[in-house]
Amino acid sequence: MTTPRIRFLLVAALAAVLTITGTPIPTSAAVPQVAQQWASLMHHSLTPSAAYVRVRTTLAAQRASLRTQSARVSKGREAHTAAQAELTTAVAADAAARTSYAVAREGLTSARNRLTLVSQQRPRSGVVVAGAKGAVTAAVQSASTRSVQARKTAVALKAAQSSARTATVTLDRVVAAYQRLTTAIRTNQQRLIALDKSAEFAGQAAAISRDVVTDVRTRFTVADTTTVNGITVHKSVAFTFRRMLADAKADGIVLSGGGFRTKQQQIKLRKVNGCPDVWTAPASSCRVPTAIPGRSLHELGLAIDISSEGRTIGRDSAAFRWLAANAGRYGFVNLPSEAWHWSITGG
The missing domain is CATH 1.10.287.950 (Methyl-accepting chemotaxis protein)
Known part of the structure; x- marks a missing residue:
């Protein structure tokens, strides 16, 4: 068994070695390789040669x-x-x-x-x-x-x-x-x-989108998120999401909404939305469909609930029509049961 004094000396020695070698101490988990690959593919898709x-x-x-x-x-x-x-x-x-x-x-x-x-x-x-x-x-x-x-x-x-x-x-x-x-x-x-390789790159990104979710879920930290126009999303989707908002605005459609939320916020939302049981009831049993905590892509910053003109969008809105026609170019797919919910997998 190590004493507190010995543990202190070990930590100090490790810090000294890291300082000498110039190796930084990570403050957050690195963005997973699959997520980086997805981001790279979408960047190439949206950035012409x-x-x-x-x-x-x-x-x-x-x-x-x-x-x-x-x-x-x-x-x-x-x-x-x-x-x-x-x-x-x-x-x-x-x-x-x-x-x-x-x-x-x-x-x-x-x-x-x-x-x-x-x-x-x-x-x-x-x-x-x-x-x-x-x-x-x-x-x-x-x-x-x-x-x-x-x-x-x-x-x-x-x-x-x-x-x-x-x-x-x-x-x-x-x-x-x-x-x-x-x-x-x-x-x-x-x-x-x-x-024009945009569709090819976007198709390759779509093919690994579920792997991105799996990989991100295993090592996600809040430090892996960033803010785009006031909406918190995973860093891997920040570039393409920013482009989508800018291009929509250029077409006269101003998009906003909510992206990342913590598990605690998801739990609270389940309660607010009247889910019979926070941990076991299916999303469809809630007054407003709400994923079980730990399963929502919002908890990874990989999904956004889109709003426009101060309201959650519906299928009859101009914002939804624009997204239906264009969001796929930016790697976002709609969850059929929720007009406002867009993610990289459609889940």
């Missing part, structure tokens, strides 16, 4: 460029349509002017022929010759006018043809650029899907 971020950034820029390019395509099509309409009008006007000029020239030829004919007739009629000369003068004027008009429409046609060619080339160019950008976006979307 550098390659993923690069592709996502590039994709965002490409989508912005696509909107600009789409506007250019629309503008190019409008210009092309207008140029084609202008060309159609110019072609018709040129054809009409050419026809009109040809008719005028034929009329001038006829008028000159008639003047020659009446000038050679005997007896010669001055009146008839004068009339023929007037007809020639009028035909010359008409042919001249229509010639000028034909030249104008020819110039307009060349301009319309040039505009149409330019519009066609421009449209082809912007459409080709749009198609190249669309192809690049499709490629980067596929790359982004391939780089």
Whole structure:
């Protein structure tokens, strides 16, 4: 049997050795390895890789460029349509002017022929010759006018043809650029899907969640908890829980609630909730389902009773709908019988 004096000397010697070797004396149990693995998997699930971020950034820029390019395509099509309409009008006007000029020239030829004919007739009629000369003068004027008009429409046609060619080339160019950008976006979307390992990591975390509970339960101390937005949880779930609260808030859903509670608090809660027997009655026998002390995930900081807008959430609340759609990404699962209860196992 050791005396108190000997025990004191042994403790002092051990402390001296630890001080010399630099080995710290643990003040709490270390977070279990399985819990650390779960936390690491969820961290990787919620933290995209550098390659993923690069592709996502590039994709965002490409989508912005696509909107600009789409506007250019629309503008190019409008210009092309207008140029084609202008060309159609110019072609018709040129054809009409050419026809009109040809008719005028034929009329001038006829008028000159008639003047020659009446000038050679005997007896010669001055009146008839004068009339023929007037007809020639009028035909010359008409042919001249229509010639000028034909030249104008020819110039307009060349301009319309040039505009149409330019519009066609421009449209082809912007459409080709749009198609190249669309192809690049499709490629980067596929790359982004391939780089997204979030579901894979979250699935691996879910697969070991029950092992986390088992491992944590065997060595849990209050020192293994931390506070996130006023809610006490196990350190292993702190990062993902904080992210979930922040992302919910970004979507307009403010979440709060209660996480860790001691066994004494669980006992008190069992009594308050009218459980027939604190230690043996099943949770379902209480007025509000409450786990038997020693079995609740709240006692490990691995479960949270979620509230929003000052009330415990129900299945008809916006907060529950958000959680139902998103909580799985953060490693939290709902206990079907309690809309407010979320944990890493759903238990």
